[in-house]
Amino acid sequence: MPVPSFVMAIAGGTGAGKTTVARELTTGVDSVTLVPLDNYYRDRSGQPLEERREVNYDHPDAFDWPLVREQVSALCEGRTVEMPQYDFTVHNREEERVTVDPGDVLVVEGILALHDDVVAEMLDLKLYVETDADVRILRRIRRDVVDRGRDLEGVMDQYLSTVKPMHERFVRPTKKEADLIIPEGANDRAVDLLRDRVLGVVEEGEPPEPFSE
């Protein structure tokens, strides 16, 4: 298995465009390993669905950080992991894990991708995608209703009770940890420049250090 040429994290608020930026930045790279932090929500099989619906999923405590650290570290060392998968419709991990191999580029992506100090030590590049809150909530309403089986009233309640306050308390402050802030989602110029650097590291063997200097 290859040891990744470099490892990046993409943080930002819900609906900011993190997944889109991850895809754009790695276009042309042969082997990319995505580590979506959503897969690392804690296992709540011991809790009834009614309770799971009420959990604050935007607080750092909702995530299984020991497992995040263990698996990111393993992938960085060129080892395969059995990655958990998450089912948003039932607010829980799926029973089956998926075998994930390390690629040339490793991308840790999620609202709190820049939250954990131990994970931060493993990163060559830290990005924060910044998109206005009104754009993000509109994107989220569409996604949660269409893809995640939620109703509009519930999405609005969750946004005001936990998503927004936790964004202000835990997500937005991680912006200061970022090497680069990408404005307005998949900003073409910023993404083009970064993609060239990613390809330079992977294809030409350039050192990843200038990203963070």
Ligand SMILES: Nc1ncnc2c1ncn2[C@@H]1O[C@H](COP(=O)(O)OP(=O)(O)O)[C@@H](O)[C@H]1O
């Ligand atoms: N720059 C952009 N312009 C328009 N739509 C975008 C842009 N970036 C992302 N989107 C759309 O917004 C939604 C959320 O994007 P996504 O990348 O999944 O966000 P996140 O991973 O931060 O939650 C998706 O439907 C995506 O297609």
Ligand SMILES: Nc1ccn([C@@H]2O[C@H](COP(=O)(O)O)[C@@H](O)[C@H]2O)c(=O)n1
């Ligand atoms: N059971 C869950 C778990 C998480 N969420 C929300 O997902 C958001 C993070 O995912 P993004 O793709 O939007 O970054 C986060 O804001 C949680 O509120 C959920 O609704 N239900």
